[in-house]
Structures are given as structure tokens and as C-alpha cells.
Amino acid sequence: MSTTTFSSSERASSLRLASLAQEPRSDETKRPSQGALDVLEAEAIHIIREVVAEFERPVLLFSGGKDSVLVLHLAARAFAPGRVPFPVLHVDTGHNFPEVLAFRDETVERLGLTLEVARVQDYIDDGRLAERPDGTRNPLQTQPLLDAIADGRHDAVFGGARRDEDKARAKERIISLRDEFGQWDPRNQRPELWSLYNGRHLPGQHVRAFPISNWTELDVWSYIEREGIPLPPLYFAHERDVFRRDGMWRGVGEFSQPRAGEQVERRTVRYRTVGDMSCTGAVESDAADTASVVAEVARSTLTERGATRADDRISEAAMEDRKKNGYF
Incomplete structure (x- = not known):
């Protein structure tokens, strides 16, 4: 009879997942336990460190919203007492809440970060994009984002997306490949077993990395409360x-x-x-x-x-x- 041997890292991953499964999970009347939050925190920090170790020019999408604030907090914790070793990128629609932009700038200054900004308004001004009839600019962010990734030669882009937000985001892997056009194919994704992530990519391609993919909105707020993280x-x-x-x-x-x-x-x-x-x-x-x-x-x-x-x-x-x- 053959025996399967697991490495220490695989055993640790299995134990973390088993611990998470056994913890009382959040529902409409019960917040996640401290142990469950510890597991989610450890997973996110592991993902952030893995990406920084494997990729040359990562960047974090940072809008000043709660999820990007959380990922930035986890990144700061992952590399403390040193600085966060990558810049942050904001795709500014020009229709952002002023309070959020002020918070973004205060956070960047406080942590000594490099802020890269791609402005939708610049694309409208020079004719590369046109205003939508409904006045909404969120769908117009895609091209400025892809251009900023290419201009910065970023091969990995951290995001604060979570699977519980939307069924499309629920389909996506933690390390998600984008082709040379920046596009995502939901029918052609890589398997992710335990905490093993495949970051291989060809020149011109990049990955999106989602450290809090397994968090829920309640997990996010419970952790923000525990850590005393400031928000807009x-x-x-x-x-x-x-x-x-x-x-x-x-x-x-x-x-x-x-x-x-x-x-x-x-x-x-x-x-x-x-x-x-x-x-x-x-x-x-x-x-x-x-x-x-x-x-x-x-x-x-x-x-x-x-x-x-x-x-x-x-x-x-x-x-x-x-x-x-x-x-x-």
C-alpha cells in the first residue's frame, strides 16, 4: 500500500483550513470569531508575501475604499517594521467622493507610499474615451487601468475584491491570470490547491492577486473593528x-x-x-x-x-x- 507524504507547508495549510472550518462562521446574528479572523489574516499575509517574492513589479489598487484600505493594512503588517515594498495605484474617475480622495492622500503620506494615478478625465479630454449617456464613469476605468499597468510594467496587481461581492468575482482565483490584452477568461483558469499559487505568465501578461478573496463583508468589518483601522x-x-x-x-x-x-x-x-x-x-x-x-x-x-x-x-x-x- 502506498503512503502519501505531505510537506510541512501543506500540513500547515491543511490545519489552517480545518481550523477555519471548525470556527463558528458569521451569519446574521453572529460575527466571526477571533480565531477565524486570525486564519484569514494569516492567509492574506501569506498571499501578499508570495506575490512580492515571485513578481518583480507588483502594485496595489488603492482607492481609499474599505477593502483596499484593508489590503494595505495587511501589506504593512506583512513587511513591518519595513515599508510596504510596492506603490499604490488609483484609477480616478473624476467623480470620486472628495472625502475619499482626501483620505487616500492622507494615508499615502502617513505611510510614505508612492501613489500612481490614472485619470479617466485625461482620456475624455483627449478623445480616447467618451462620456456615457448615463453619466456613469465606473465602466470607463478599464482602459486607464490597463495603460497604467503597462506603463508601470506591473506584472502583479493586488486588488481588494472578495468572492461574496458578486457571482463573477466568486468565479475568480486568488492569483488570476490576465492575457496580453489584460483580459480574463472565466472558462480557462488555473487550479489552486491548498495554498499553492501559480504565478507563471508570459511577457505582456500579468496577474491580479486578491488576498482577501475568502473574506466576507462581515469579516472585513469585524477585522477593521478589532484592528482599529481608520476609514473615510x-x-x-x-x-x-x-x-x-x-x-x-x-x-x-x-x-x-x-x-x-x-x-x-x-x-x-x-x-x-x-x-x-x-x-x-x-x-x-x-x-x-x-x-x-x-x-x-x-x-x-x-x-x-x-x-x-x-x-x-x-x-x-x-x-x-x-x-x-x-x-x-
């Missing part, structure tokens, strides 16, 4: 002028104006995700601190994208179509 104030309850559209509360602003028949109201809201102002909705909430947000998320039955992102409602396969073309 939009994530917490505040009064704002809003109007109702497509079942969501849209904030009134320079790039988000009510149409005829849409009434502006003053309500207490917060944002679960902070993308383009013209397609991101708020939710009514009195959760003014992290603990209250954790309790609120635990009761939610919709992911943040499903509840508050109009760009994902363009079609049933909106996210997958954008990802195939090179989107985040």
Missing part, C-alpha cells in the same frame, strides 16, 4: 441630501443630481461601498461607529454591491463582462 467618514452614519433612484438613495453632489420628479430629502445615511458618485447609493443607517456597522452588516441579506451599486445593474452579467475586458 462616509462609511458611518451622517446627514446628507439624497434623492431616490433605482431603489437607492443617491447623494446630491456635483456629479449626482436629481432628475425631474426626484425629490431631495435630508436623511441619515451611510455608504457601504464608495465608488463613482454617479452610480453609488447610500443606505439609511444610524450606525455611527464600527461596532454598530458590524451589527448592521450581520443583519444584512444583500452584499454591499448588490445593495448600492447601480453599475452592477446594467445587465445580469455586468460585472463579468467588465472583468473579461480587464476591469478590477
Whole structure:
């Protein structure tokens, strides 16, 4: 009878997965245990270190949103007491929330990071892109992103995507190959067994790396609460002028104006995700601190994208179509 021998790293991976499976998992009434968060943290740090060790010019997509803030926090922890050994990249739609941009810049300065910015407005100004009839710029980010990756010769791009956000993201591997055109093929992906990741790629290709792919929104908020990670104030309850559209509360602003028949109201809201102002909705909430947000998320039955992102409602396969073309 033959005997299968496992390496120490494989045994450690199996033990981590077994530990995670045995921990009480989050549901609408119970937040993840500290042990479950420890396992998720260890997995994410392992992924970040593996990518930095294997690739020459990684970069982190950093918008100032909670998921990119979390990945940056994990990267800082992975290489402490040294600095984060790669730059951060933001694809600026020109319709971002000012509070988020201010937080982005403060974070970059505090951590001594190099910030690369690709601006959608530059592409509109010189005719490479045209404004959409609906005014939403999120779908216009793809070409500036791919150009920034090529210009920076980045062979690995960290992102804060999670599998629980959208069914297209649920299909994607932790280390996901992009071809020489930056495109993703959901039908042709590499197997990922245990914590073994395949980063091989040809010249012109690159990979997207998702260290928090296995986290849920509740995991993210529970970890943010535990670590005391600062976030933009939009994530917490505040009064704002809003109007109702497509079942969501849209904030009134320079790039988000009510149409005829849409009434502006003053309500207490917060944002679960902070993308383009013209397609991101708020939710009514009195959760003014992290603990209250954790309790609120635990009761939610919709992911943040499903509840508050109009760009994902363009079609049933909106996210997958954008990802195939090179989107985040």
C-alpha cells in the first residue's frame, strides 16, 4: 500500500483550513470569531508575501475604499517594521467622493507610499474615451487601468475584491491570470490547491492577486473593528441630501443630481461601498461607529454591491463582462 507524504507547508495549510472550518462562521446574528479572523489574516499575509517574492513589479489598487484600505493594512503588517515594498495605484474617475480622495492622500503620506494615478478625465479630454449617456464613469476605468499597468510594467496587481461581492468575482482565483490584452477568461483558469499559487505568465501578461478573496463583508468589518483601522467618514452614519433612484438613495453632489420628479430629502445615511458618485447609493443607517456597522452588516441579506451599486445593474452579467475586458 502506498503512503502519501505531505510537506510541512501543506500540513500547515491543511490545519489552517480545518481550523477555519471548525470556527463558528458569521451569519446574521453572529460575527466571526477571533480565531477565524486570525486564519484569514494569516492567509492574506501569506498571499501578499508570495506575490512580492515571485513578481518583480507588483502594485496595489488603492482607492481609499474599505477593502483596499484593508489590503494595505495587511501589506504593512506583512513587511513591518519595513515599508510596504510596492506603490499604490488609483484609477480616478473624476467623480470620486472628495472625502475619499482626501483620505487616500492622507494615508499615502502617513505611510510614505508612492501613489500612481490614472485619470479617466485625461482620456475624455483627449478623445480616447467618451462620456456615457448615463453619466456613469465606473465602466470607463478599464482602459486607464490597463495603460497604467503597462506603463508601470506591473506584472502583479493586488486588488481588494472578495468572492461574496458578486457571482463573477466568486468565479475568480486568488492569483488570476490576465492575457496580453489584460483580459480574463472565466472558462480557462488555473487550479489552486491548498495554498499553492501559480504565478507563471508570459511577457505582456500579468496577474491580479486578491488576498482577501475568502473574506466576507462581515469579516472585513469585524477585522477593521478589532484592528482599529481608520476609514473615510462616509462609511458611518451622517446627514446628507439624497434623492431616490433605482431603489437607492443617491447623494446630491456635483456629479449626482436629481432628475425631474426626484425629490431631495435630508436623511441619515451611510455608504457601504464608495465608488463613482454617479452610480453609488447610500443606505439609511444610524450606525455611527464600527461596532454598530458590524451589527448592521450581520443583519444584512444583500452584499454591499448588490445593495448600492447601480453599475452592477446594467445587465445580469455586468460585472463579468467588465472583468473579461480587464476591469478590477
